[in-house]
Amino acid sequence: MTDFFASYLGYEAGWFVATLIGILLIALPLMLAVAMIIYADRKIWAAMALRRGPNVVGPFGLLQSFAxxxxVFLQETIIPTAANRGLFLMAPIITFTVALISWAVIPFGPDMVLANINVGLLYILAVSSLGVYGxxxxxxxxxxxxxxxxxxxxxxxxxxxxxxxGFVLISVVLWAGTFxxxxxxxxxxGLYGFINGFGFNPLLFPMWVVFLISSMAETARTPFDLTEAESELVAGYQTEYSSMAFALFWLGExxxxxLMCALNAVLFWGGWLPPIDWAPLYAVPGILWLFAKIFFFFFVFSxxxxxxxxxxxxxxMRLGWKIFLPLSLFWIFIVSGFLMLTRYGGHA
Incomplete structure (x- = not known):
């Protein structure tokens, strides 16, 4: 895309236009997907509780998220008198922005990525850790x-x-040899000659289980939604927020x-690759395989x-510090030791 626009506008302007279009092609569908995934979330909960869920606004209730x-858009934004006005308004913006910029390095297909940087995994870790500031x-x-x-x-x-x-991802990086x-x-x-995905590897499957549970805790999803435990915290850190400020927290979450569903798919289950390394399956566009895996993991979350x-x-806290941390640290030694013995013949 950059080459196409550069031929008409010059390299700098062509790169800027191509990058801007790439950002919009990711951000706009992502925001639409967030709206629809909220609808899917509520439908899944309803089905499991033998209820109907959203079914009035639009066909099958599809427009409920937009309603x-x-x-919230039409509500008044109320800022408490004693609040720090600037930081109060900045917090939801930080949360929502950080949630979006992480997608810059997620590959949607063989050549479908906004920024194919060599330290993409480190970028994800750095950006996701900024969410706590909001x-x-x-x-x-x-x-x-x-x-x-x-x-x-x-x-x-x-x-x-x-x-x-972080320790779980070290095991993945050791096996793949790249960030x-x-x-x-x-x-x-082509794992075992016919399967795609580290999740089928007996040494990396336990790390995927740790990553899946940790990703639920990282995003404060049930059963780890202690940040908004209504029985003791009213509604959590967003209690004083209303209108679009509250909606930004909601969308960012x-x-x-x-993002965590996408990382589960990319790091352990082949990303845009089909589950089986069989030529006819590659006729299906890679982005569809990735979306199917993302939705499956979202179903697991729900x-x-x-x-x-x-x-x-x-x-x-006990699960994080006394179980997952020692286990993931020990597993680094297991994976690295196995690779030294098999891939490198025991030589450093």
């Missing part, structure tokens, strides 16, 4: 004790599980959930939310 969006700023700037308690909980929770996720997400997907091709009761906070 909810219109409702939560902390929201809780502190509200000048209200319950949002502040929730923000402290959120900070501790997100940092705790980011550590485990580039396209390279990681290519390394998953679901964009992060979709399934867990509808069926698993919330953890206590001490259970949450």
């Amino acid at each position: 909810d969006g219109l409702k 939560v902390i700023i929201a809780g502190w700037s509200s000048n209200s004790k319950y949002p502040f308690y929730s923000a402290l909980r959120a900070a501790a929770q997100m940092v705790s599980y980011e550590v485990s996720i 580039n997400l396209q390279g990681i997907i290519d390394a998953q091709r 679901y964009a992060n959930v979709l 399934w867990v939310k509808a069926t698993v009761p919330r953890y206590r906070y001490d259970q949450l």
Whole structure:
């Protein structure tokens, strides 16, 4: 795309236009997908509780998310008198922006990625860790004790599980030999000669289980939604927010959930590759395989939310620090030792 526009506008202007179009091609469908995935979430919960879910606004209730969006857009934005006005308004913007910019390095197909950088996985880790700032700023700037308690909980929770996720990703990087997400997907091709995906590898499957559970905790999904436990925190760090400021937190949360579903697919289940390394399956566009895997993992997230009761906070922290952290750290030694013996013949 850059070459096409560069032939008419020159390299700098052509690169700018091509990059801007690429950003819009990711951001606009993503925001539409967030709206529809909220509808899907509610439908899945309803089905599991033997209810009907959204079914009035639009055919099959498909326009319910847009009606909810219109409702919050028309509401008045109320800023508490004692709040820090600038930080109060900045917090939801940070949360939503960070949720979007992570998608810049996600490969949707063989050559369908906005920024195919060699340190794509490090970029994801760096950007996702910034999400805690939006939560902390929201809780502190509200000048209200319950949002502040929730923000402290959120900070501790997100940092705790980011550590485990980091060690899990080291195992993936060791096996793939690269931080580039396209390279990681290519390394998953033809496992045992016919399967695509690290998830089918007995040494990496336990790390996928840890990553899946940690990604639920990282995005504060049930059973780890202690950041908005209504029984003791009213509604969490966003208690004082209304109108579009609240909607940005809402959209950012679901964009992060979709990102974690995409990372599950990209890092462990072949990304845009078909599940089986069989030539006819490659006739299906890779982006459709990726979307199917993302939706499957989102269904798992919703399934867990509808069926698993919330953890206590001490259970949450014990799982992260006393189980996942030692396990993921020990597994690095297992994976690296196995690779040294098999791939490198025991020579450093």
